[in-house]
Amino acid sequence: MKILFFYTHNQSFLAAFFKELLLTLQDKGWEVQVFSFKKVGNTFTDPLRIDIKKKQNYLKNTIEVFKAIRKYKPDVVVSNFSYVNQAILSGKLLGVKKNIVWFHTLTEQLSPRKSQVVIKSQFLKYASEIIVNSDYLKTDLIENYSISKDKIFSIPFWSSLENYNSKRERSNKEPLLKIGCPGRIEDVKNQQLIIESLKDFKLHISYGLYIAGSGDNEEFLKSKIQNYNLESKVHFLGVLSIEEMKLYYEEMDIIILPSKFEAFGLVLIEALSMGCPVLVSENFGALTYIKDRKFLNKYSFNPKSSNDLISKLNNIFANEMDSSDYFIDIYLTYFQKKEIIAQVEKVITL
Missing domain, CATH: 3.40.50.2000 (Glycogen Phosphorylase B;)
Structure with missing residues (x-):
C-alpha cells in the first residue's frame, strides 16, 4: 500500500511527530512518500523518501501537488494545513479514493472570514476521513464547518522528547x-x-x-x-x-x-x-x-x-x-x- 503525506518537512515538533509516525508505518510495510514545499527544493531517500519543491504562488503550488499525486499514484493521501485544499482537489480529479485531512487548528485560532469557512467546508466535505487532535476540534468541525461526525476521528499526538x-x-x-x-x-x-x-x-x-x-x-x-x-x-x-x-x-x-x-x-x-x-x-x-x-x-x-x-x-x-x-x-x-x-x-x- 502506498501513502503520500503532505506536510512541511522542517525542525518543528509537529514535523518530528509525523516523521516518526511515517517511519513506523514504513517499518510495517507501507510504501511511504512525503511531499513538502520549502524555500529551496531538494530530495531525500533515507530514511524516508521526501520530495521537496520550491514554494511558489498558489496556482503553481496546486499544479505541483497535482503532479505529485499523479506521479506516485498513492492508495492513500494525507494532507494538513496549507496543503489540504490542493490535495483534496487534485485527489478528486485523479480518482484517489482515500483522501484524508489531518486538521490541527481551531477556528478561534485562525479568525477566518465567513467566506473562508464556507470554502474550507466545501473542500473538507470531499475528504474521506478527517483526523483531529482533540474533541475540541471535532466539535469545531461539526459546528462551524458542518462536517459529519462519522468521518471525524480524534487522535492525540505523542511527544518527540x-x-x-x-x-x-x-x-x-x-x-x-x-x-x-x-x-x-x-x-x-x-x-x-x-x-x-x-x-x-x-x-x-x-x-x-x-x-x-x-x-x-x-x-x-x-x-x-x-x-x-x-x-x-x-x-x-x-x-x-x-x-x-x-x-x-x-x-x-x-x-x-x-x-x-x-x-x-x-x-x-x-x-x-x-x-x-x-x-x-x-x-x-x-x-x-x-x-x-x-x-x-x-x-x-x-x-x-x-x-x-x-x-x-x-x-x-x-x-x-x-x-x-x-x-x-x-x-x-x-x-x-x-x-x-x-x-x-x-x-x-x-
Missing part, C-alpha cells in the same frame, strides 16, 4: 525556583497572565520566569514586565531546538501553560513526557484525553483568571508537587505511542 526522558527529581529547596513558559509569544498564548500573577504572587524563595519562543507579542510583554519592575526575574530565551528544549524541561522546576485555547497543545505532553511538573490552562485540547481527576483538579486552571492561577500555585507549594514519575505516568497512560499508531492505521485502512 519521550526518548530523552531523564526522570530527574525536582526540589523546591533549590535557591532559585525556575518557572518555564514555552510557546509562541502571541496574545492567544496568554503569557501576560503569568506576568500579572507573578506581580501579586508572594514566594518565600527567589524565582525566575524563563520564556522559550518568539512572536509578535514580545514587546508588549516586555513593557508589562518593565511596568511591574520584574526585569530581573523574567528571561526571554528565544526559539529553542528540540535538543535545547529537552535541556529546558530538565532545568525547569515547573512549567506554566496559560493559553486562552489550544486545539491540542504539544508543549503539555512534552513537559509530561520529561517528568516536568505543569500548570496548564483548562482550555488545552490534550486535557480531553486525560481522565485522572487529581491531575485535572490540581494542575489545570482558568486562563482568564490570575486569581485561579495564583490559588493553584499556592496549593502546589503548600502541599508539595508530585514526583517526576507522577507526570511521566500521566503521559504514558494517556498518550501511548503504540495505541496512537494503531488508531492512525485504523483510519487509513478503513
Whole structure:
C-alpha cells in the first residue's frame, strides 16, 4: 500500500511527530512518500523518501501537488494545513479514493472570514476521513464547518522528547525556583497572565520566569514586565531546538501553560513526557484525553483568571508537587505511542 503525506518537512515538533509516525508505518510495510514545499527544493531517500519543491504562488503550488499525486499514484493521501485544499482537489480529479485531512487548528485560532469557512467546508466535505487532535476540534468541525461526525476521528499526538526522558527529581529547596513558559509569544498564548500573577504572587524563595519562543507579542510583554519592575526575574530565551528544549524541561522546576485555547497543545505532553511538573490552562485540547481527576483538579486552571492561577500555585507549594514519575505516568497512560499508531492505521485502512 502506498501513502503520500503532505506536510512541511522542517525542525518543528509537529514535523518530528509525523516523521516518526511515517517511519513506523514504513517499518510495517507501507510504501511511504512525503511531499513538502520549502524555500529551496531538494530530495531525500533515507530514511524516508521526501520530495521537496520550491514554494511558489498558489496556482503553481496546486499544479505541483497535482503532479505529485499523479506521479506516485498513492492508495492513500494525507494532507494538513496549507496543503489540504490542493490535495483534496487534485485527489478528486485523479480518482484517489482515500483522501484524508489531518486538521490541527481551531477556528478561534485562525479568525477566518465567513467566506473562508464556507470554502474550507466545501473542500473538507470531499475528504474521506478527517483526523483531529482533540474533541475540541471535532466539535469545531461539526459546528462551524458542518462536517459529519462519522468521518471525524480524534487522535492525540505523542511527544518527540519521550526518548530523552531523564526522570530527574525536582526540589523546591533549590535557591532559585525556575518557572518555564514555552510557546509562541502571541496574545492567544496568554503569557501576560503569568506576568500579572507573578506581580501579586508572594514566594518565600527567589524565582525566575524563563520564556522559550518568539512572536509578535514580545514587546508588549516586555513593557508589562518593565511596568511591574520584574526585569530581573523574567528571561526571554528565544526559539529553542528540540535538543535545547529537552535541556529546558530538565532545568525547569515547573512549567506554566496559560493559553486562552489550544486545539491540542504539544508543549503539555512534552513537559509530561520529561517528568516536568505543569500548570496548564483548562482550555488545552490534550486535557480531553486525560481522565485522572487529581491531575485535572490540581494542575489545570482558568486562563482568564490570575486569581485561579495564583490559588493553584499556592496549593502546589503548600502541599508539595508530585514526583517526576507522577507526570511521566500521566503521559504514558494517556498518550501511548503504540495505541496512537494503531488508531492512525485504523483510519487509513478503513
